[in-house]
Amino acid sequence: MGMRAVGWAHSFPVAEGVRAARRWTADHLETLPWTREAPDTLHSVLLAVSELVTNAHVHAASTARLVLTWDGDCLHVSVADADPHLPRPRQAAAGATSGRGLGIVDALADTVDVQRCPRGKAVTACFRPPAGPPEADGQAEGGHGEGPPPS
Template sequence: MSMRAVGWARTFPMSGGVREGRRWTEEHLAQLPWYESSPDTVDAIVLAVSELLTNAHLHARSDAQLVLTWDSRCVHVSVHDEAGHGGRPVRRPRSTGATSGRGIAIVDALADSWETHDQQHGKAITACFVPKVPGEQQPTP
């Protein structure tokens, strides 16, 4: 069976939502046809979800809505927060001693592309991950 498009959505609370978000994401990615052959992409998506949920909880101080969609080319990971100020993520200068502030840099390094969308209440960050399937030519994001 060919899967053209599929998606899932869930809200993750500030308390305990990041760990559950990683588990939930992996559970849903396992349903995709390339899951077994592209473990690096799975790991990149799960890490990005972790970073984006953490950012929503820590910086926006809100629950986070996570939407995963697969369009037969790219897994779109979108995290929406409800920050009253709608502030966009800021890339901080590199520091070997920093204990936080690397989330967006990590997402930037892992995703094929990403962008921020202002919403009426808060913002959404959407990242695209194109699975790297051995032996297949990779489409452009």
């Protein structure tokens, strides 16, 4: 029996700030089975949430609607805002204090997708935690074991 998807959603108005979104995300990620064994992925997710919520607040002057979905393979982090204009990659000037957010998310996530929505846009980043240790018999799924066949 496979794992069913789990998810959470919350809106963060500009007044609540990015810190609230990070804290909310961290609290929900603690319930997932892989977060203790994959601290790098956990920190990447939290940084991506910071960047995406900041972008919604600063560039769209909008509430950030954050949705987290764990499907057993990938954690989908989606932030929607009210600005219908899709972000464009840009080169931040040396010394600039902004302009790198989407590039950071793209570097951290396994995939990033931007979609128009009926009331704006959504940016979704997928994070796949590293595979766990090999199965108890020493063979990873799909692997070829060495030694004699079982009797």
